[in-house]
Structure formats: C-alpha cells, structure tokens
Amino acid sequence: MIEAAMIWNEPNNKSHWDPELDPDWSRFATMAILAADAIGRENPAITKVLGGISPIDAGFMSRMKEFGVLDHVDAVAVHGFPLDWNLWQIHEWPHKLGEIATAADIPVWVSEVGVSTFGAEEVQVWGLRRTAELLLGLAPRVQWYSLYDLPRSWEATTRHREAEGSSYYRHFYMGLLREDGTPKPALEEFVRHTPQMGLVQWFHYEDHRLDDAVAWMERLGVTHLRTGLSWADSFRPNALDWFDRQMEALADFNVTVTFCFTPEHRGLQPHHTSPPQIPEEFAEFCAAMIRRYAPAVGDNMATTQRVSAAW
Known part of the structure; x- marks a missing residue:
C-alpha cells in the first residue's frame, strides 16, 4: 500500500531541477504547495513528504519554510552519500540531520543513503x-539505495554524464545486487537491518526487473520501499498499464511513491528538470495517482479509476 507521497526528487540538485529557470526556488515552492494540497484532498491519511534534498542544505530548507511549503507537508527528507559524492564524512550524519530538523521543525526522513561499489565491494559492506x-x-x-545496480546500457539521471568523470560511473554501482542479479557481499549485512531499514528501487518504464525485485525484497524482509511514478512517463503509450502493473506488484509493501520529472512538452524548457509551465498540472498528476492507487478509505473511486483509460 502507499503510505507516503514524496513531492519531487532532489529539488535542490541541478540534475533534477533547473536552477537557471528557478534561481530562488519560488516556482518549486508554488508547485510543491499545490501538489501537497492536492494529495491531501484525495487522501488525508497519506504522509506528504517534501522531496529528499541533495545536498543536505539547511539554507534550502529554511527557504522552503519561508515560502510556507513546510506548512503543507508532514515531513521532509534528505539524501546522503558521504563515501561517494558529498563533501563531508559519514560520522557527520547525526549533525546533518540535526541541522535540517532545526530548520524544518517537522520529522526528517533519510529517503536515500547508499555506498557505491565502484572502487571496492568491501567498502559498501562497511558503509552499510x-x-x-x-x-x-x-x-x-532510513531507506537504502538501492537493490539493483543500474544497467550499463542505460543512462544515469544526471545532467553532465561522462563529463563528471568517476562521479558519473558511481551511479551504476549502488546496488546490493549486480546488474546480472547476483548478490554483492553487502546483501548479507543489509539483511541484519531489515525491516527497520527500508529500500529504494527506481523502476524504469516497463522495467524488466520488477518481478525479480519483488521476490528479492520479500526474501530480504523488506517492508518499506521507496520508488517513483514519473509525470514524464505518464505520457508514454500505455503508461497507465505499466503504472498499474508496478503498483499492483508492490501492493504488499509500505510504499513511499515519489512524484517527479517534467514532461518535455509541459516544461518551461523541454527537459525533465524544468519547472512546469503550469504547476497545477503537476498537482493534478499527483492527485490522479493517489486517487488511482491510494484512495481514501471507503472511496469507491478505486474501481472506477482502474477501469478508466484517462486520469
């Protein structure tokens, strides 16, 4: 079941939100408020989470508070990768959380934390x-990123790709399982911390790994999962068929679903990082997904929506 809805992914990271089109984050703040309120109207029981920030920046969180965003959500989230990308050490985690807790004054989730095996698989064991x-x-x-390595034939969702050097290639080695599905040494360590530690696994459109991922998560004792439904993907052919299959497969987990990524034809610029031309359209997408997959108790819209071809 869906227990939480996360509004965007790493909004303060230029790989996911274009700072040139929104230098003061006011467009993002407006969109986030509209989305949070739309989600709440559909199902007040859903926990509304401000998208996990990366880098962990108390200044950004204070800015969101000034815009009033935090009055419309129930929690905020952070992403941290001190052994791969961040400019701070792993033992600083409590301090980093404390900074955000002070700025936000609402619960702080760690919705992505992980360690790449780019250099050595043993590093991931220790880091976990x-x-x-x-x-x-x-x-x-606390949700570990991720179950699977990213297939090398795909692209990581980041703006500069190979120009980032080894930083780019670390994206492909974050899994507890290798691309071919074989376990890495850290898998055994991960099992020691479930179900308290959850998992993050992004599923791409028509992802061939979905069924195997579900089997692995059940085997590992995972109960809390974070994944995403892409606004951009919703315009692909048969998108709802894929969304239905994905969410049905994940129904036995407590799911945090992340709503993000602007369709090219709906952005100020034709890119998934662009603020939308009309922020209400993103809010409508969020509401439609909650209405379809997490309707309020007693809401008979669930059946209606599942047989509808439109949202």
Missing part, C-alpha cells in the same frame, strides 16, 4: 554497517 549504526533509531525512515 556504519550507516545503520548512525541512523537507525534516529530517523523515522
């Missing part, structure tokens, strides 16, 4: 163990 020591019990949600 130390992350669990530092974060479990400190944050309401």
